Amino acid sequence: MSKEYETVIGLEVHVELATKTKIFCGCSTAFGGSPNSHTCPVCTGMPGSLPVLNKKVLEYAVAVGLAANCRITRYCKFDRKNYFYPDNPQNYQISQLYLPICTDGWVEIETPEGQKKIGIHEIHMEEDAGKLIHDEWEDRTLVDYNRSGVPLIEIVSEPDMRSADEVISYLEKLRLIIQYLGASDCKLQEGSMRADVNLSVREKGETAFGTRTEMKNLNSFRAIARAIEGEKNRQIDLLESGEKVVQETRRWDDAKETSYPMRSKEDAQDYRYFPDPDLVPVSISDAFLEEIRAKQPELRTEKMKRYREEYDIPEYDIEIITGSKHMADIFEATVSLGAQPKKVSNWLMGETLRLLKEKEMDPEEIRFSPEHLAGLIALTEEKAVNSTVAKEVFGVMFEEDIDPQRYVEEKGLKTVSDEGALRRTVEEVIAANPQSVQDYRNGKEKAIGFLVGQTMKAMKGKADPGSVNRLLKELL
Amino acid sequence: MAHTITDETIDYVAILAKLELSDAEREQAKKDMGRMLDYIDKLNELDTLSVEPMSHVFPVQNVFREDEVTNGDGSADTLKNAPEEKDSMFAVPRTFD
Numbered sequence: 146m147s148k149e150y151e152t153v154i155g156l157e158v159h160v161e162l163a164t165k166t167k168i169f170c171g172c173s174t175a176f177g178g179s180p181n182s183h184t185c186p187v188c189t190g191m192p193g194s195l196p197v198l199n200k201k202v203l204e205y206a207v208a209v210g211l212a213a214n215c216r217i218t219r220y221c222k223f224d225r226k227n228y229f230y231p232d233n234p235q236n237y238q239i240s241q242l243y244l245p246i247c248t249d250g251w252v253e254i255e256t257p258e259g260q261k262k263i264g265i266h267e268i269h270m271e272e273d274a275g276k277l278i279h280d281e282w283e284d285r286t287l288v289d290y291n292r293s294g295v296p297l298i299e300i301v302s303e304p305d306m307r308s309a310d311e312v313i314s315y316l317e318k319l320r321l322i323i324q325y326l327g328a329s330d331c332k333l334q335e336g337s338m339r340a341d342v343n344l345s346v347r348e349k350g351e352t353a354f355g356t357r358t359e360m361k362n363l364n365s366f367r368a369i370a371r372a373i374e375g376e377k378n379r380q381i382d383l384l385e386s387g388e389k390v391v392q393e394t395r396r397w398d399d400a401k402e403t404s405y406p407m408r409s410k411e412d413a414q415d416y417r418y419f420p421d422p423d424l425v426p427v428s429i430s431d432a433f434l435e436e437i438r439a440k441q442p443e444l445r446t447e448k449m450k451r452y453r454e455e456y457d458i459p460e461y462d463i464e465i466i467t468g469s470k471h472m473a474d475i476f477e478a479t480v481s482l483g484a485q486p487k488k489v490s491n492w493l494m495g496e497t498l499r500l501l502k503e504k505e506m507d508p509e510e511i512r513f514s515p516e517h518l519a520g521l522i523a524l525t526e527e528k529a530v531n532s533t534v535a536k537e538v539f540g541v542m543f544e545e546d547i548d549p550q551r552y553v554e555e556k557g558l559k560t561v562s563d564e565g566a567l568r569r570t571v572e573e574v575i576a577a578n579p580q581s582v583q584d585y586r587n588g589k590e591k592a593i594g595f596l597v598g599q600t601m602k603a604m605k606g607k608a609d610p611g612s613v614n615r616l617l618k619e620l621l
Numbered sequence: 622m623a624h625t626i627t628d629e630t631i632d633y634v635a636i637l638a639k640l641e642l643s644d645a646e647r648e649q650a651k652k653d654m655g656r657m658l659d660y661i662d663k664l665n666e667l668d669t670l671s672v673e674p675m676s677h678v679f680p681v682q683n684v685f686r687e688d689e690v691t692n693g694d695g696s697a698d699t700l701k702n703a704p705e706e707k708d709s710m711f712a713v714p715r716t717f718d
Contacts, residue, residue: 164688171691180709181696189699201688222676229639231713277716280707287710290699415637420676428682 148385149349152377153357154312154342155266155304158319159297160329161273161337162205168272168296169196169239169424176335180289188272188294190235196423198223202296203246203427205328206270207437209298210247212322212444213265217434221246222426223270226416231288232274240299242418245269246427252322254314263315264303273297298328304343304354309373313366316340324470325444330509333364340369345390346380355380356390360404362397372397376404448473456486462494469508472497478515484522492518496536500543513546521549531609534558560609567608571616574599585621593617624658626651 167174170187186194210217221244225237250265273295278287300319306312320331320338331338345357360376363369375397380390395404443451445467452463467473472493479489501508521538524530530538530553538549538558553559561567574596575582584592593614600613631651635642642650696709705712 166686166688166690171686171689172695173690173692179694179696181699181711182694182709183692184695184699185692186698189702191702197684197686199688200685203685227637231711231716278710279715280712283707283712284715286713286716287707288713289710417637422677425677425679425681425684 150346150377150381150384151349151351152307152373153304153345153347153354154306154308154373155357156300156302156306156312156315157341157343157359158300158302158316159339159341160209160300160319160323160331162202162296162298163327163329164199164201164205164296166199167294168199168202168270169294172294174295178291181291183291184293188234189290190233196239196421198424198427199296202270204437205296205326206246206268206298207429207434208326208441209300209323209328210250210268211438211441212326213247213250213252213268213300213319215247215250215265215268217429218244218246218248219429220244220426221429223421223424224418225421226418228416230274231286232277232293234275234290234293238272238274239421239424240271240418241269243420252315252318254311254318256311256314261305261311263305263311263318266301266303268298268300271297271299304345309370312342312369312373316366316369321445321468321470324509325442325448327442327470332507332509333366336364339364342369342373342376344373344376344380346377346384355384356392358390358392359394360397361394361407363399365399368397368399371399371402372404375402379404456480456490458486458490462490465498466490466493471511472508475511475513475515475518479518479522482515482519484519485526488522488526489518492522492539496539497543500540511543513542517542517546517549524549524553528609529553529559531560531606534560534606558607561604561607564612567604567612568616568620570603570608571600571613571620574603575617575620582621593621623662624655626654626658630654 161174164174166172167183167188170185172183172185172188175183187196207217221241223239224242226240226242227237229236245267247268248266250268251262252265253260253262255261273292275288275290275293278289280287302315306315316338323329323331323338329337333339340363342360342363343357344360345355347353347355358376358380360372363372376395383390391406394407396407397404448467449463452458452467453460456463465472466476476486476489476493480486497511500506501511521535521542524538525532525535534553538547538552541547541552542549578596578599581592581595585596596617597610597613600617601608601610604613628647631642631647631654634654700706700709700711703711
């Protein structure tokens with residue numbers, strides 16, 4: 146490569162909002178309903194049906210806008226985006242073109258060169274489309290409209306990002322803001338957060354933008370990083386060989402690590418937007434805005450600051466725990482039940498992270514309750530179970546959220562605190578292992594480890610190793 | 622008629638509207654659309670500089686619903702509109718991206 150190039154990236158991020166019902170009708174948004182069970186005349190575009198805006202959608206959109214430093218459009222409305230495609234029963238998508246709910250915002254990301262602001266061009270409210278399934282048997286398409294009308298916000302960034310790393314940081318930042326607000330669970334794999342990448346390259350120092358392409362079908366952070374790398378190289382290769390980049394939409398195939406142009410929807414990208422006459426305009430009052438502002442929960446940066454002040458735990462722990470809203474909630478709830486912050490943090494940073502990694506789960510999928518974690522910590526504090534048993538109980542708790550106190554009781558895992566019984570076992574072990582006893586007495590300190598092990602085994606693991614050690618030394 | 626609709630335009634509109642027109646229908650549509658544009662010209666003679674663009678015919682705003690599920694299983698009614706059905710889904714000709 147003779148010239149130096151710069152990559153310019155802007156993102157369109159779609160986020161499915163965590164409402165109970167669709168954006169314009171009272172159909173459920175729950176996952177897993179049988180095909181077309183969550184449909185009605187409104188979300189299937191029957192003539193004469195009347196859409197009515199779900200107030201919660203507006204609240205979430207405004208909340209995200211405020212958290213992303215946007216200007217809130219005080220008088221906004223909905224427009225129809227017209228296109229024919231089987232996923233869209235109305236033949237138009239209700240969206241916002243002329244007066245989107247939020248404009249001109251920014252979020253800050255960390256880069257190796259320090260903090261960087263990524264501009265947000267706009268955020269608008271719109272509805273999702275139905276799901277298309279390919280029928281392999283008869284080579285046709287099957288359509289399920291359960292997702293049709295599920296509320297989305299689309300967050301359009303400025304072309305402010307220059308690398309895959311910056312894109313990932315930006316997405317993680319958005320995800321955390323939105324998860325903290327409770328506006329969406331933002332799962333890329335499940336499609337509740339989707340990103341389209343607009344990318345162009347230009348020679349370093351150039352101020353005009355190159356021709357950009359749009360990439361779709363990116364459903365993991367890793368796929369996004371690979372797609373950016375792939376598309377950047379493809380465009381540079383074109384320019385280097387004297388060819389031109391064609392403005393088009395490309396679909397990323399993560400398995401093949403390559404992208405290919407999508408067949409355009411009847412080659413006419415002419416959406417003929419016009420105001421939706423079925424939906425009345427939305428006027429946002431000062432009172433409404435204040436109400437949302439007052440309800441804004443503590444976001445991550447504030448939470449991290451508070452943790453530093455309130456809890457004596459390492460900075461690294463704070464970063465990991467607040468990196469998931471769900472984990473932070475569990476942490477705080479467990480502490481409020483009386484558990485020591487450091488102990489709670491240790492369980493989260495140790496066994497929890499280990500099991501999450503082993504089972505390839507997200508922190509958002511943690512199922513055990515704060516009450517049960519607090520219960521387990523109490524058991525270890527009272528020395529009612531030793532650390533090996535505690536880890537074993539935690540493993541079961543992680544899977545099934547059992548009550549550790551009851552479980553320990555039922556399975557008879559409690560440490561034997563009866564000093565007499567423990568002493569008798571130690572005496573038996575000493576009598577049964579004359580060789581080790583001899584070794585120890587001859588100065589082989591390590592031999593005591595074997596005797597501790599034998600005692601623990603005889604006690605079925607239900608002894609406090611400290612007490613066993615003490616008794617052995619006393620009796621030898 | 623001041624406006625003449627070209628063959629190119631009518632073909633493009635037909636693609637957008639998913640219509641297949643016979644030759645006679647094409648000629649009629651060209652004439653009709655030309656007259657519609659003439660009428661728009663007439664409207665454009667009005668001075669609307671001081672008039673706010675209207676986005677809705679009624680002076681109504683802020684009509685909301687609460688986020689509560691009010692609809693049950695609508696699949697039976699919805700699927701009545703399916704030309705063909707399989708596994709409770711609409712079966713349509715194969716689509717591409």
